[in-house]
Amino acid sequence: MLIGPYTHDAFMEEARKFHGYPAPGLIIGGYMVEMARRALPEGILFDAISETGQCLPDAVQMLTPCTIGNGWLRIRNFGLYALSLFDKHTGVGVRVHIDSQKLERFPEIKAWFLKLKPKREQDTERLQQEIREAAFDLLTLRPVTIRPDALGHGGKGGTIVACPLCGEYHPSAFGGICRSCQGESPYEVGPGLSFPGQPELRAVPVEEAVGKHALHDMTRIVPGESKGAEFVAGQELGAGDVCRLQMMGRNRVYVREETGDMQGWVHEDEAARAFGELMPGDGIEPEGPVREGKINFRATRDGVLVVDTRRLEQFNLVPDVMCATRHTHGVVLAGTRVAGTRAIPLYLSTLNLAKATTLLEGGPLFSVAPMRKAKVGVLVTGTEVFRGIIEDKFAPIITQKANQLGCDMAGTVIAPDDAPLITRGVHDLLAAGADLIVTTAGLSVDPDDMTRKGLLDAGLTEMLHGVPVLPGTMTLIGRIGGAQVIGVPACALFFKTTALDLLLPRLLAGLSVTRLDLARMGHGGLCMECRSCSFPKCPFGRG
DSSP, rough: OOBBBHHHHHHHHHHHHHHSSSSSHHHHHHHHHHHHHHHHHTTTOEEESOOOSHHHHHHHHHSSSSOOTTTSSSEEOOOOEEEEEEEEOOOOEEEEEOOOGGGGGGGGHHHHTTTTGGGGOEEEEEEEHHHHHHHHGGGEEEEEEEOGGGSOOOOOSEEEETTTTTOOEEEEOSSOOOOOIIIOOOOOOSOOOOOOOOOOOOOOEEGGTTBBBBSSSSEEEEEETEEEEEOOOOBBBOHHHHHHHHHOSEEEBBGGGGOOOOOOEEHHHHHHHHHHSSSBBEEEEEESOBTTTTEEEESSEEEEEEOHHHHHHHHSSTTTEEEEEEEOEEOTTTTOOOEEEEESSSSHHHHHHHHHHHHHTTTTSEEEOOOOOEEEEEEEHHEEEEEEESSSOOHHHHHHHHHHTTTTEEEEEESOOOOOHHHHHHHHHHTTOEEEEEEEEESSSSEEEEEEEEHTTTOOEEEEEEESSSSSOOOEEETTTTEEEEEGGGGGTOOOHHHHHHHHHHHHHHOOHHHHHHHHTTTBOOOOOOOSTTTTOOOSSSO
């Protein structure tokens, strides 16, 4: 069997030239490419995706026009030994992978692929013979269609700009400073690895500081009573201040008059002012002027705090700066402090300031999303409640939580565990003007639980069912037309705080909730079931 234009032996020799040696993964990759190419229609222009970065991309580059350099081969490193070839316009193609169910027939390949024995113990000759014998028999092919958003090669990074730190040119899409200077440099010494220390500053005895000006705010702490700036930057120090400074434990101070050449350095206050302009988004403002090299931020309206946690982390990776916030997606009231930032040393290098401000140019780090005043419809499900066997306790709980968040009630409908009647209840609530429907119970694995089916029959879309939160795992969210839907499991009858309390504010604020968002809620999603509930001033939902 040919591998492209090569016999097996000829391909091994070409692999030796291209790859350095005929690696088993590369030879198997040759058969994978050949199998995929035979399944494609003749004459189409195709792209390739390799799901590993080891060996397989070289097989694609050796046997097809697709290379990493021309962008027709993309590596999605899932750690899977699989590749896809597909029409570059329609995305229709095939995926080939090593089939684990077929490995038993080829023990040496299995030992190599699953790393069952060290490389020095492998029988290389037998391994290559099995690869020759296996050819396509080791592989499985199936049709695939690439998502439209994954087609094409994207841009080449937009315009080309010079990095202000190292001076080298890079695509602007990578950021205002190059990735190397953002800290991704692999080199022990080089761009992105400069920690310049601090400028030379000379402290003077407090007795000699009289008539001179403080270089920075100096804090006085009275344990258990107060903490604040006793002296501020630029303040002229008088003879009466000497004793006060000594009582604060300061026998030497920095003064402006003794400051040398500060070229390449920025004072902590100046850095904090720059951060204060770039960090806040809608619904947030600085609390006041910079004090002690620090600036705090407060909410200007009630709502849900939204923190760009990825960029916050990147900012805090920049040397000599910091920013701390409250947890994202928490409810905050106007006037609440939500974040604070500062330069850590007295003087910040202009290089690190450039890194920090470049990261902030991508948009605000935090904002407050206002919660809409929803019209809430409550759909209580349960035959036992519908028939009056037990009194409904759910509607008052939902009403209280909705009212606390500023919502109005559109009405309450009680339906038995019957899908058509649940569907009818949904339609009745929508007709009453509800734009947020909260269903109660009927979401577990019991055969009588029909809430989910009733919602689906009513037109539920974008459904996500199941949240890694305890209590509240069976929670459901979705949409029916323009109305939001949240299904609350029966545990909310017993527990004061559940997944409902974490998700409802986000829905009211119009924030999207994806499966990934729900998955991340597992960290911190375990309620401690305290005897006296203090939520939201507790770890629940604060992963």
